[in-house]
Amino acid sequence: MTERFxxxxxxWTPAEIEKLKQLVEKGMGLKAISKSMTRSEESIKDRAKxxxxxxxxxx
Numbered sequence: 145m146t147e148r149f150x151x152x153x154x155x156w157t158p159a160e161i162e163k164l165k166q167l168v169e170k171g172m173g174l175k176a177i178s179k180s181m182t183r184s185e186e187s188i189k190d191r192a193k194x195x196x197x198x199x200x201x202x203x
Contacts, residue, residue, distance in 0.1 A: 156191055164191060173202030 156164075160181065167177045177199065178185045192199050
């Protein structure tokens with residue numbers, strides 16, 4: 145089941161990119177980041193890859 149986000153296919157703003165970097169630095173997992181930013185996990189992963197960010201692996 146995939147959740148639908150209002151932000152679907154929206155471009156990332158510089159503020160969002162900054163927030164993503166901060167959340168990754170705090171060691172948050174993908175699910176938590178996705179919920180916090182109201183973006184899909186796929187979108188978060190793609191953006192993190194673009195910015196060479198390593199998202200913590202949470203079990």
